[in-house]
Amino acid sequence: MNDLPLKNDIAARFLPLIVGLMVYLGTLCLVFTLFITQTTRSWEMQFTSHLTVEIPTSPTLASGPLQAQVLTLLKQTPGIRQASAVPPKDLEKLLASLLETKTPIDATMLPILIDISLEEKKNLDTPALTKKLQSISPHIQLIDDREWQHQVSGLIDMIVLLASLLTVLILGTTLVTTTFATRTSLLIHRQIIEVLHLIGATNTYIGQQFQKHALRQGLIASTIGSGVACFTFGSVVFLLKKAGFSAAFDTVFFSEALCIFALAPFITSVAMMIAARLTVMRALAS
């Protein structure tokens, strides 16, 4: 039971609506950040652990012996776990999927691609390897996708940072709104607070009245906001899966996303409770 009629407070009438909306936006923003982070992480793993060697094919080049020489060099190079030529049939399939029309492919004209798997904890000296490869044949190329991958992941990091900032901003807005609503409530109920003081109530006791109310209000509003966000997330996942993007969502991502939806109401309401308490204590002390 509350000694202050905070339930019927005009000042805080829209607070649950604002909190619900903020939690909705905040949780979705966090889940989006999580999705981007996870996707980038798995994508980075692929690029950082693989390199490709391209041996061009031409009538003047004896690519068969070159391939054998390159494979021998690669197997002797420290930092390389495995090196194997991509089977011509796989190359044809890959190329066919990229070409819109059913153009016949001359397999003999395709370059030889050697897929290199790198050892996880060892650094490969790529400039030295390039030199060695080019000493075999100047036409051989070492394709290292890690350079542009660094640039793309930098851009993704920026997006993640912005999304995180947006989440913090949303939480900040919720807390500022709570603070304003609490301040207005303090003004509205100043006569009751005066009576409470005169009958011996401490500032802590009065602060507890406000913090309990903020906690209750925050918990209800943010649970609804988080619930609706969870529903939105489920709908988006369903639509994406229908469109063929199922590979992007693994169980780890799902469990982390559900954790965000479950924890958001508690974190928000506790933060609101602390904001209300600090506002009251500061106002009453002055």
Added chain:
Amino acid sequence: MSELIAQLVGVGLHYKDGPEVFRGATFDIEKGSFQFLTGPSGAGKSSLLKILYLGLKPTWGTIHLFGENPSRMHPSNLPLIRQKVGVVFQEFKLLDHLTVIDNVSLPLRVQGVDRKTSHQHAQEMLEWVGLGNYLNVYPTTLSGGQKQRVAIARAVITRPQLLLADEPTGNVDDEMAMKLLRLFEELNGAGTAVVIATHNPRLLTQYPRPHLEIKDGTLTKSASPQ
């Protein structure tokens, strides 16, 4: 020598943009004493009570309550002093959104007593003031006299060492006024010091007790009329 509840030395009050209310008020309130505070309307009786229940700081002079000087105390400790003082406000100051029983039990709750126990005590107090059948009604539905009794029950529920009542008989007829005074006397008999502010001279003749009189900004002490 009797134990002192309150000691005022040279206390005066001057509102910021108003006239001087009173000056040089020097008196003691002893444990178990009963006195009236009289004077015409606007003489400063309510202001003096306000100073005693720490609702107002005096402009001049010093005040000691229960051996402590409130002006030298940390604000967080003032509630401990206020919890020893029961106040019946002139305008009752009941909380309209709370039921009668919740209003009366409020001083106990702010002291940390649980709801069930505080309600038990509040019920006893309301029966004592003759409002045992009004536990769950809201103050807005009560008459002036009933509100007065609820205010008294709330003021005494913590068994305060000092009870300050501001015009407690102002809204009731003579019969009810005598009933209320008997309630105060009962409480006084249990050891509570009682100070009642009134501008009704008939009360003093019907109920002879020592009194303090504020007139023209000066406080004078009078013994119990014979």
